[in-house]
Amino acid sequence: MAPSRAPSVQLLRSLRSSDVYSGASSTTRAFSTSCRQHEEEVVVQRESFYRNPKPETAFVPRLERRLAAAGTPPIGSRRRRMAIAQSQGVLFDQLPFQCFQEARKVLIEDRQEKLQQIQTMRDRIARLQQSDGNALHRGGEQYKQKRLESMRTELEHLKILADVNDPNVKRRFEDGKGDMSKPIYRFLADRKWRDYVQKILIQRITQMKVVPDVVPHCDPIVDVKIKFGRTNVQAGDFVDSAISEKPCQLTVQSFEKDPKLITIAIVDPDVPNLETDSFNSRCHFLASNVQIDALTPHLDLAKLAEEQILVPWLPPTAQKGSPYHRLSIVLFQQKDNISVDKAVALRNIQQTDFRTRSFMTRHMLTPIGASLFRTKWDDNMGAVMQRAGIDGAELELKRVKVQPLPYKRRNPSTFR
């Protein structure tokens, strides 16, 4: 899209702007019943569009590329950026569309109503907190706490309802400028995650059977992303053994206000066991008492504190010929955020025969997130196994041929 250099363009543009903003009072004002004052806004002088493109307004592919190269990729769709660039710098709230302004009025009214409800709910909670539980209800203190809890839930719900229809909030969220400390942006992020990413994640962990093989059930409520250095790994990807020799970084996005204490386990349930003709499960990493919240999602497994790590990173390995290994990453919430005692936990852990289910029950853990990556024999695997001190690099697994039972003729006399 080459910029038009015709001199008439500037003229037309100025004419158009003057038509809308200064000369409009006599002709185009006929239908309007609102927002008179918006039209007296001072027209913002636009900066040079081609000299220094902005990520909000660049819509020419060449400028988009320049922005991307500069490290500030364009925001939103090209159509939207084009609309913003050509909208004469009118503020979003003050767009001169009558229907839009009328709808905004309704929304503002609704928001006022919700704010009133929030205030009422806060007062009620404060009153209930001060009251004596036993005098209140025959359920006593227990009833009071339960009631308080449900009222707080309702309060959070009202906070979301107050903002969920605000076009500015929606816009800020879509621009990636949402503040995760506010309930509305957490709600929107959660909804967006559940809309697609969580579905894919659940599909992966159930199809590749992380769920019955490693943990009995998992309803993911936090988003887990895996990264090895600069390599992003999708759930279920095969990772080269040279890449996975160093610990990975996780992005654990929680959508809830309160911080959580979690335990991170990376378990390989596919370690061949030739003696029993089955598979063992090996723990490749285990760390407890890791705090996560909505604002600090990044988690480098190599940089966790010494007292958090129960089992340090063991590079994922697979013998030649063995079926692929699923390195399943499971995040457990510790019950009531009670920290796990390292010495006690280490007493019962067997790294080469790790029982996730018994570990879960012993420390009262609930799975809140899961993901996986896979590994198989590759060119670097021998060296990785040697460095990690895992034997079996010189051995190859081959299929045992199943012998059929000898063929028996059942009743030869009746055969033709």
Place this chain on the structure above:
Amino acid sequence: MLQPRISARESTLTTLATALNNLALCSRHAPKPRQPQLIFTRHASHAAQGRANGPKDSAGRRLGAKKTASEYVIPGNIIFKQRGTKWFPGENVGIGKDHTIYSLIHGYVRYYRNPAVHPKRRYIGVALEREGQASRLPTPFNAPTRRRLGMYATPIKENENILSPEAQAIKDSAYLRGHIAGSSQPGGKSVPVPPQAATQKVPKGKLFTLQTNPFDPKYAPRAGGYGMANYEIGRAAERKGVSVKEFDRKDRWTAWRVRAKKVKEKMVARAARANRKTKGRKSSKKVAL
């Protein structure tokens, strides 16, 4: 041609009709205009015999269970043949494109239902054990999958094609040397064709012969063994002095001549084949008299 005529006059008829209409008690009993009526009848003519309704007496399709419950099967054994999915594939079995159920592991056949997955479907599975807990299907909800390794360990056999780094370096450098010597020198001068190759006589019926002199750099060792380099093969026609007329797609005259020649050759070949005694049969077979 004679036409039937109405003798009464037009005005008289109209008067009569009006008078009759007036006689009627109400408009409901007014005479309706007569519609011509057509009655179609259809007689039984459907063929009741012969192949009209499709053959009903085809041979049996040999469907049904091929393996009974708790019978031993190995991978690939057919357990059930069916039309449609009377039985669904359960654990450790597969289903073919004609819905044949076959085993994927060695074990013991089980016929079962799984109400947790589907209330009505019937499944066929293969259990790892004949008796005991592991023989029960379906496996309990959320229990880890039961599986067998079914493998043995052997030392990795060193592949002859994979060389040690040193050997590979020697091989690579030799290959590179061979290519550089033949195609272009760093000075930009191409090496002239050795006289021995230029004067070599090519036997009739063979375009060229593969040279396998390992000491000649142009036959450098490469992955598939000693062989002629591609650039040498490409120059075979040049060495032989074969000149080919450049193809011109607008030159339809030449194209027609080539085509006519091919057609003629084909006809000659066909005639020769027809005249042969064996008449297309393989010569090793004897003709039955």
